[in-house]
Amino acid sequence: MPRWKINLIVLFCGNFLVMAGMTMIIPFLSLYLKQDLGLTDEHEIGIWAGLIFAANFVTSFLFQPLWGKLSDRYGRKMMLLRSGFGMSVVMILMGFATNAWHLLLLRMLNGVISGFVPAAVSLVSATTPKKRMGFVMGTLQSGGTAGAILGPFIGGLLADSFGFRPIFYITGALLFLASVISWWLVQENFDREAASHQVQESVIHGFRELMKIPQLPVLLTITFFIQFAMLGPMPLIPLYVEKLHGTTANLAFFAGFVGSVTGMSNMISSPLLGKLSDRIGATPILLVSLLGASLTLLPQAFVSSVGQLLVWRFLLGCFMGGLLPTVNSLIRRHTPDGKESRAFSFNSSALSLGNMAGPVMGGALSTFFGIEGLFVISAVMLFLTCIWASQALHSRIGKTAEK
Template sequence: MPIWKRNLIICWFGSFATMAGMNLVIPFLPIYIQQLGVHNIARVEQWSGVAFGATALSAAIVSPLWGKLADIHGRKLMLLRASLGMAIIMILIGFVHNVYELVGLRLLMGAISGYVPAAITLVSSQTPREHAGWALGTLTSGSVGGSLIGPLVGGTLSEIIGLRHVFYITGGFLLLAFLIAWVFVREDFIPNNSARLSGREVWKIIDKPKILIAMFITSFMLQLASMSIEPIVTIYVKLLMNNASHIAIISGAVVSAVGLANVLIAPFLGKLSDRIGPYSVLFVCLLAAAIILIPQAYVRNAWQLIILRFMMGIATAGFLPAINSLLKSNIPETISGRIFGYNNAAQNLGNVAGPVIGGQMAAYWGFHYVFFSTSILLFINALWVYYTSKGSFQISGSRCA
């Protein structure tokens, strides 16, 4: 087996484990906070939001730094740092005594993370150009799958073995990811002086900075569109079902539908981008996602919403493979870690902004406007991508003809 394929498999497992670890706490975080001594419902909701958002916010701030260090010292080292660091912090979360320690460790977890962008950088640097879309799509399915499975596994295990033991087991899986990467990942890394350039100097050596900025905005919009429904999904489903039973299960299905479609379709759309070009895939997926958002405001029952969210997942599945392929083809390899770090920061900012914006819009203007406004933003994003990459659609098509 070629080294790039073996590293892809290992990075897929590591990305799955780390994203599952970062998200498994979602179902029982309020309950854990109550066990730590916070009993007022309003305060529990506030601390839950702070504890969840702290991880994404600190990851957004620190991601460019880890990307730069990956360019200087190697991508394998960043894989080892992130997986071992997260394993230790995850185990420590199981020992916290109060909510302040919990938030502090969640903040530290976001800061120490960075496995996924390091894995993307490693895979993109080693994969032959003709297989880049498929490889990056497959890797995306691992991180998205972890985000999807994490809450399901976390909620189930918390009822079987208790909340604190969930953190110990997850820490063990992250430690396993560290050991596998340490033993099996191979990287022939050669440092380059350009990796130590300042941020301003980095942008000077990039031929098409507008394309990179467009990709960062698109990554932000992907997470914003996916996460905007998060704070309102249970209430929306409750209204659609007229307060019927099993609302929690149906709400979970609505949230999971996007991730499930991503896992199933991302490798295929990545392979398609290898054939027809990532610009075309990204542009069509942006338009499709923008269109599919609109009927979600008019659904009459929860099953219609689940189907539309699954279709939304099919459309958004093409985003990250195409974005990562475009980033790979428009930057020197010596600074790829830093650029993918910037892109990961944009994604994490979308994770923070999506629930906040969606919740506030639903509260002040109603559920419908969450879908309408997000759709308009994706339409604008699609036009911007087309404008910044004008002419590349024809180039991609002629290359594959």
């Protein structure tokens, strides 16, 4: 089996374990604060939960470019293992937290050392033939998506059976397992001697140099807009489900199902759209996916039942499968060899920024427009992004037509 296929299979499993482990804590974070860390006031719990959730993205946004620089200097596998083993230790320490401050600081530290998924994307992209890049990026995305879908479900079941603290130990063990598997089986052709003789650029200088490549600023901006639009309505979807359902019976089940159905279709469509992008080009798939996501978000503001919402959320996931994988494929295509890690790290920062800004702005805008208005705003944002991306990417491609 070619080396790139072995790396893909191993890191597909690694992404699944990492994302499953990282999302296991989502269903019970506020309950952990209340029952194990001693917080009693609901308003205080809400504030702490928001801060703790966002802390990981804040520090990740700041430190990802540094890890990208070091990855191009010392190798992508080293950064993969640094992140995986480091996060496993931090996650276990979260199980020993005795107050909210401990959890906040550990989440910030987790963001500082995070980066397993971006490092996996960078490593696989550097070892994969460019003509298979779309399929590989889609497959890698589906592994992380599958973990993100099953993580909350598994975490909820384990929390009911064993309590909250053991989940952190189990999560740490999953991260450790993913790192060990990657250590044993993943290989990359990285010439550290040659890399050591290259001129070492600062993070800021490296960013400026990469931004001179016409397509990269466009792609990083698209990543931000995608995450901003997708995550804007997310925190309020359970309340929307409650409004549509009209009763508390099986409310948690339906809220969880609505949250996971998008990931299910995303997981299925990512490899298929990635394979199609290898045939017809990544840019057309990206533009069609942006348009499709916009057109499936809009009706969600006007549904009258949970069943209708489920249908549109499933269709949304089908188009989401062609968004971030094609962006990653295009970034690899337009980035010079030897700078892939740095380019993907800046894209990871753009993604983290969207993860932060989307829910915050969504919560603020919902005061004026309601959850229905957020779906409309997100749909319009993706539609405008599609139009702008079509013009911006093609104007920068110029005479270098995509094969």
